[in-house]
Amino acid sequence: MSALPPCPKCHSAYTYEDGSLFVCPECAHEWSATAAASEPTEGKREVRDAYGNLLQDGDSVTVIKDLKVKGSSTVVKVGTKVRSIRLVDGDHDIDCKIDGIGAMGLKSEFVKKA
Numbered sequence: 001m002s003a004l005p006p007c008p009k010c011h012s013a014y015t016y017e018d019g020s021l022f023v024c025p026e027c028a029h030e031w032s033a034t035a036a037a038s039e040p041t042e043g044k045r046e047v048r049d050a051y052g053n054l055l056q057d058g059d060s061v062t063v064i065k066d067l068k069v070k071g072s073s074t075v076v077k078v079g080t081k082v083r084s085i086r087l088v089d090g091d092h093d094i095d096c097k098i099d100g101i102g103a104m105g106l107k108s109e110f111v112k113k114a
Helices: 033-038
Strands: 016-018 021-023 030-032 061-063 094-098 102-106 111-113
């Protein structure tokens, strides 16, 4: 078994050395050996809004761009306030309920902290 560290991005065990870098063949992430030693692999991910403010579970946010809802003809309008968000991992950072629309997943780049 290899003594190389797992990939910090996808946690794959199939990493290899390429000069002074470690490379993950599954997600193509590259990182240096010094970064692997200094960065903890387990840590809470920081989610920031479009203006760089740190978001937390339970915050209220405001939508800063009209967003089309997939599979529907409705639109989430600019200025829509969303209360009590929940941060999640995945392609969308925020799970929430929007009045008149229902449960949704939002990306943090389209909201600002209220």
